[in-house]
Every structure is written in structure tokens, then in C-alpha cells.
Amino acid sequence: MSSIDTPPTLDPVSFLIPTSNQRSASGSRTKLALPRAFASTSRSSNQGRxxxxxxAVVQVEQTYELSLSARAAGTEQTQSFQAEQLMVLEAQDGSMVVMRADKMQEEILRLYPQALQGDQTLDLKALQDREAQTRGLSTWIWSKLSILNLIPDSFTSAAEEQALDWLEDKLGKRFKDLAYAQASYVGARAxxxxxxxxxxxxxxxxxWTDKQIKLSDRVTADDKDLLAAAKNNEPILIFIHGTGSSTVGSFSDLRNEHQEISWEGLSKSFQKRVYGFEHRTLSVSPLENALQxxxxxxxxxxxxxxTHSRGGLVGDLICVDDFDLNLIKHYQRLPIENNGKPETDEQRKIRELIVAEEQQQLTELRALLLEKQFKIERYVRVASPAGGTTLMADNLDLFLSCLLSLVSFGASFIPVVGTVSASVLNALRRVVLEIAAKRIDPRFVPGLEAMLPDSPLAGFLATTSCSDSIQMVAITGTTETNESSFLKRIAIIFTDWVxxxxxxxxxxxxxxSMRAGLAKHHSCCELYLNDHQVSHISYFKHPKARYALDQWLNNQNPTKLD
Structure with missing residues (x-):
């Protein structure tokens, strides 16, 4: 065994809950419903469920209807939860934040130390929007608290076995304590x-010839249409989606009917040569995506x-100009402490192996780009975290909760069984729960780590450029929300810097961050959107963004963007 210990048994955590109604799974005749953001929207076509x-995996143990009037009514309750249980706080519109009970305890103590009672209970009423009254709003935004248990299943066992195999192959021993998702990059990636x-x-x-992308629409490197397009110098259009999404999930708004600029108008320069790059966004880094x-x-x-969101990191890597080999040598990872302890010899070896793997991928990508000499004409990069996203660095649970809330309640596409996008949202829900339940460090998740401000990829892209022949536009945006926006108020409550x-x-x-990466060092145009229509998943609904896309894709010399 290595010198890393498995997580010790943790003490229960107690909260004072302002509730008007409590329900327990053990005392209920009907199954307690999942929080709205986690409610299933489709079934997997090949599993029947x-x-x-x-x-069998996600169980709701208790629910509490929350109300500030509970104190006056004498219905406040002190409840203790296991440290590993998940707490989901839902706002009145269904937006939510999910954290493990011990993480919730830490966050409340950090942000609201006055919430600690004499008996070491934490008063949940501390989680209020303190500035709300100045805006004529109620300070209390919460409607429900759900306590969830996440049960290990075949995903968990398969991941640990895969991690153990990797450790045995690379380090010569099956270090079980390094195979856990919360313990190492290898475990989390698995x-x-x-x-x-x-x-x-x-x-x-x-x-992508229809609204949905079917499994049969996949093409390979020897596809005759792709080869013919290259031979005849015919342009093709490629969409690259964002985190926990798909082509349809990220870009379906472009195909909505009754728009001033239609899908046919946007894609007219490419005829039927339109493609979506479906790729894994969590277990795989943008570097590996670009190589594929x-x-x-x-x-x-x-x-x-x-591209949209994280897809912009993949796009940047495809568009990089020839870069000095010294940049590959300088692509490094810093040691990661584990529960305040310095890295062990085994962790150091893992880190060095991952660095060597990524340096090899960079070397291979550089060689491929030089060999294939792609003719990249237009590059539209939308809301890319090219310089990292500080919300994820500050609080990963809050970042993922915001992302899932946006996707669950703001997405306009409906998953269809038998299509590429059918189960993407449910997979994202599971990932959000796993990361919260295991308190996984974002630096251990390849697809998320790339979006940290201090990630090796952010540093690499900050020092590269792309060819002047590529006409690039970055569509950036700032949300000008109504002051009553629940998602905004959740973020304010759970951050110590507003x-x-x-x-x-x-x-x-x-x-x-959307202006970083290749956009920073290239003669890149920018369309900046700043109004209430802007959110991370709504850019392609925005009339100005659609107009800019049309201009950039179809005009010989695009200059006017709004």
C-alpha cells in the first residue's frame, strides 16, 4: 500500500432547519421525488431504463419544505446528517445548489460564522440574500431541502478496476487507495x-443534416464525402459542443423555425457539408479531443x-499555428496536496506520467497539423473559457450546480431516444452528484481541469497563436440579469466575493476569459453581448449572435457584426 490513507469515518453534521413540513422515505407510502434539476428526461435506448x-443509485432519504415562518410557528427542527450525504437546496424556481453535508458545513462556517449555535448546530437561516431588502425582495429564496444518498454501482466498481489496472501497468502495483475517484487523477478519470x-x-x-443526429450519421476518416470535399476544395462546417453536452444540446437553437436568419441561410455556403464533433468532455482533455x-x-x-464553451479550447488547439517545441517541454503540472498532505512518491509518479502523456499528445498534434495542412477559413468561438473560469476555481459544486440548473431549465432541445444526445443530460446529472458526493478535486477531472485559470492548457494557449489566414471572431457576453434572478442570488449567497x-x-x-487563448494574440474580432437575454446556454437564441454568425460564415469579407 502507498502512504495515503483512505478517508476516515466522519462525524455527523447538525443543522437547524426552518421547515414547515418534513417527509421521510421510511415513513412515506410513495417514493420521494428527486429535486427538479435531477429529474430524468429520457431513457437510454439500449438499457431500457x-x-x-x-x-437503485440515487435515493431521496428526506425532504423539507423550507419557510422562514417556521420559527414563529415553532416548527424548526434540528437534524443530523451523515457527512457523506448530499444536501440539495432548491430555490423557488427550481435552481439549486448541491453539496455534501460536510462541505455545506464548511461553506456556512466560512461565509457565515454567526450561524454556529452553542450546541454546534448550524442555522440554515444564515443562507439569505442580505442585500435583497434594498431591492424590495424577500431575503429568503429557498423552497425545499432534499437529502440524497448516492449508492455505489457498476460505474463505481468498473472505474476502480480500470484505475487499478492502470496503476499496476504503470507503477507495478495495484494501489487501492489511489484508485478512488477522490484520491487521484487516475481514479477520477476512470x-x-x-x-x-x-x-x-x-x-x-x-x-448534421436533420434536427437530430442519429447514431448512423457517424463518419470515419475514410468517408467518401469527406475525402471528396477535400479533393474538390469544397468547404465544410464543423460544430464543437461544450461541457456535458452534444452538438444538438449546444447548437439546436440555430435550427429553430421562425427565426429572422434561418438555418438554411446560415449553412448555405456549405450546402449539406455540415458536421458535429461529438466528444467526451469530462474523462478526456480538450487536447485529446483535438487530436481525435x-x-x-x-x-x-x-x-x-x-464552437461553444469548452469546445473553444478544442477549436483553439485545431487552429494553433506551428509552435516551438520548447512550449511542449514547458507544459508541466504542479504537485497537488491531498487533504493538506504533500504528494507521495506514487502521486508524483502519476503526475509525471500524465505530463509525459500530454506532452506526447501535443507532439503528435503538432505533427498532424503540419502534415495535413488544413485550410481553416472562419472560426467562430462562443463563450470559451480560454483563460479559465474563476467560479469553478472558487467552488466546483456551485459551478456545476449553476451549469446543471441552466441546462435543466433553459435548454430548448428535448432528448430523443436513439440519438447521440439522448442521455447526455442524465449523464451530466450523475457526474454532478458523483463529484459532490466524493468531493473530487477539479484538477483530477481532465475535462474540467482544462477550464481552471491556472491549468497547463490555459498557460499553453496563452503563449500560442494561429495563422493570419484564419478569420476569427469571439462572441462574448455578460448576463445583465433581473435583480430577482434566483441563480444570481444563489451564487451571491455561496461566494465570499460577489x-x-x-x-x-x-x-x-x-x-x-472569453477574450483569452488565441483571441488574445490574433487579429480577432469580437461581438460583445450585454443584456438580459445572455446566459451561457442562450447565445444562439440571441438575434445579434445569429446575425454575426451569418455575416461571418457567408460574407467574403465579414466586418459588420451587429
Whole structure:
């Protein structure tokens, strides 16, 4: 065994809950409902049930209807929860935040030390919007508290076995305490891979000729249409989606009917040569995603890119100009402490192996780009976390809660069984619960780590550039929310620096970060959106964004963006 200990048994955590009604699974005749953001929307076509979110895995143990009037009514309750249990606080519109009970305790003590009672109980009434009264609003936004148990299942066991195999192969021993998702990069990556392996459709390039993308739309590197387009110098259009999403999930608004600028108008320069790059966004880094896409596209391929969110990191890597090999040598990772302890020899070896793996991927990507000499014409990068996102660095649970709330209640697409996007949302829900339940460090999750401000990839992209022949536009945005926005108020309550008041952002990514990466060192145009229509998932509904896309894709010399 290595010198890292498995997590010790933790003491229960006690809260004073202002509740007007409590329900317990043990005393209820009917199954308690999941919080709205976690409610299933589709079934997996090949399993007959939702393999990500089902009652055998996610169990609601208790629910509490929350009300500030509970104290006056004498119905406040002191309740103790196991440290590993999940607490989901729902606002009145369904927006939510999920944290493990001990993490909730730590956050409340950090932000609201006055909430600690003499008996060491924490008063949940501390979680109020203190500035609400000056805006004529109630300080209390919460409607419900749910206590969830996440039960280990085949995903968990498969991930640990995969991690153990990797450790035995690379380190010569099956270090069980390093195979846990919360213990190492290897364990977390294996868990994300186990979950994403059950998504419909293999990663790759898919034709996007209808509203939905079917499993049969996948193309390979020897596809005759791709090869013919490259041979005849015909342009193709490629969409690259964001975190925990799909092509349809990220870009379906562009196909909505009754728009001033239609889908046919946007894609007219490409005829039917429109593709979506479906890729894993959690178990795999943007670097590995870019390498996969570069391998599929034929040499001399002429194309334009539209990316959203994390997809912009993949797009930047595809568009980088030839870079000095010294940049690869300087691509490094800093040691990560584990529960305040310095890294062990085994952790150091893992870190060095991961660095070597990523340096090899950079070397291979550079060679492929030089060999294939792609003709990249237009690059539209929307809301990319090219410089990292500070909300995730500050509080990963809050970041994922905001993202899931936006997607669950703001997405306009409906998952369809048998399509590539069918189970993506349920997989994201499971990932959010796993990360919260295991308190996984974002630096251990390849797809999330890339979006940290101090990630190796952010540092690499900050020092690279792309060819002047690529016409690039960055669409950036700041959410100008109504002051009563529940998502904004949740973020204010759970941050010790008022992120939505002091830092421009779209609820997920800092606006300034959207200007980083290749956009910073390239003659890049920018369309900046700043109104109540802007949120991280709504850019393609915005009339100005659609107009800019039309201009950038179809005009010979695009200059006017709004």
C-alpha cells in the first residue's frame, strides 16, 4: 500500500432547519421525488431504463419544505446528517445548489460564522440574500431541502478496476487507495470514463443534416464525402459542443423555425457539408479531443468552425499555428496536496506520467497539423473559457450546480431516444452528484481541469497563436440579469466575493476569459453581448449572435457584426 490513507469515518453534521413540513422515505407510502434539476428526461435506448439516474443509485432519504415562518410557528427542527450525504437546496424556481453535508458545513462556517449555535448546530437561516431588502425582495429564496444518498454501482466498481489496472501497468502495483475517484487523477478519470462510456454513440464526427443526429450519421476518416470535399476544395462546417453536452444540446437553437436568419441561410455556403464533433468532455482533455478530430479530417480539408464553451479550447488547439517545441517541454503540472498532505512518491509518479502523456499528445498534434495542412477559413468561438473560469476555481459544486440548473431549465432541445444526445443530460446529472458526493478535486477531472485559470492548457494557449489566414471572431457576453434572478442570488449567497457583481460573466464563464487563448494574440474580432437575454446556454437564441454568425460564415469579407 502507498502512504495515503483512505478517508476516515466522519462525524455527523447538525443543522437547524426552518421547515414547515418534513417527509421521510421510511415513513412515506410513495417514493420521494428527486429535486427538479435531477429529474430524468429520457431513457437510454439500449438499457431500457435510465442507467445514470435510477432509484437503485440515487435515493431521496428526506425532504423539507423550507419557510422562514417556521420559527414563529415553532416548527424548526434540528437534524443530523451523515457527512457523506448530499444536501440539495432548491430555490423557488427550481435552481439549486448541491453539496455534501460536510462541505455545506464548511461553506456556512466560512461565509457565515454567526450561524454556529452553542450546541454546534448550524442555522440554515444564515443562507439569505442580505442585500435583497434594498431591492424590495424577500431575503429568503429557498423552497425545499432534499437529502440524497448516492449508492455505489457498476460505474463505481468498473472505474476502480480500470484505475487499478492502470496503476499496476504503470507503477507495478495495484494501489487501492489511489484508485478512488477522490484520491487521484487516475481514479477520477476512470470514474468519468465509466459514466461517459454509456453515452449513446461513439465519439467522432457526425453528419448534421436533420434536427437530430442519429447514431448512423457517424463518419470515419475514410468517408467518401469527406475525402471528396477535400479533393474538390469544397468547404465544410464543423460544430464543437461544450461541457456535458452534444452538438444538438449546444447548437439546436440555430435550427429553430421562425427565426429572422434561418438555418438554411446560415449553412448555405456549405450546402449539406455540415458536421458535429461529438466528444467526451469530462474523462478526456480538450487536447485529446483535438487530436481525435485532427485524425479524422483528411489532409488539405477546407473547413470553418463554430464552437461553444469548452469546445473553444478544442477549436483553439485545431487552429494553433506551428509552435516551438520548447512550449511542449514547458507544459508541466504542479504537485497537488491531498487533504493538506504533500504528494507521495506514487502521486508524483502519476503526475509525471500524465505530463509525459500530454506532452506526447501535443507532439503528435503538432505533427498532424503540419502534415495535413488544413485550410481553416472562419472560426467562430462562443463563450470559451480560454483563460479559465474563476467560479469553478472558487467552488466546483456551485459551478456545476449553476451549469446543471441552466441546462435543466433553459435548454430548448428535448432528448430523443436513439440519438447521440439522448442521455447526455442524465449523464451530466450523475457526474454532478458523483463529484459532490466524493468531493473530487477539479484538477483530477481532465475535462474540467482544462477550464481552471491556472491549468497547463490555459498557460499553453496563452503563449500560442494561429495563422493570419484564419478569420476569427469571439462572441462574448455578460448576463445583465433581473435583480430577482434566483441563480444570481444563489451564487451571491455561496461566494465570499460577489462574483456576479464584481466580475462580468454569463453565469458560467468570466467574460474576460472569453477574450483569452488565441483571441488574445490574433487579429480577432469580437461581438460583445450585454443584456438580459445572455446566459451561457442562450447565445444562439440571441438575434445579434445569429446575425454575426451569418455575416461571418457567408460574407467574403465579414466586418459588420451587429
Amino acid at each position: 435510465n442507467v445514470f439516474m435510477n432509484e 470514474l468519468m470514463a465509466a459514466i461517459e462510456s454509456k453515452l449513446e454513440g461513439e465519439p467522432g464526427l457526425y453528419r 478530430l485532427a485524425k479524422i479530417l483528411p489532409a488539405g480539408c477546407r473547413f470553418s468552425l463554430i 462574483i456576479f457583481g464584481r466580475t462580468d460573466n454569463d453565469f458560467v464563464v468570466d467574460t474576460q
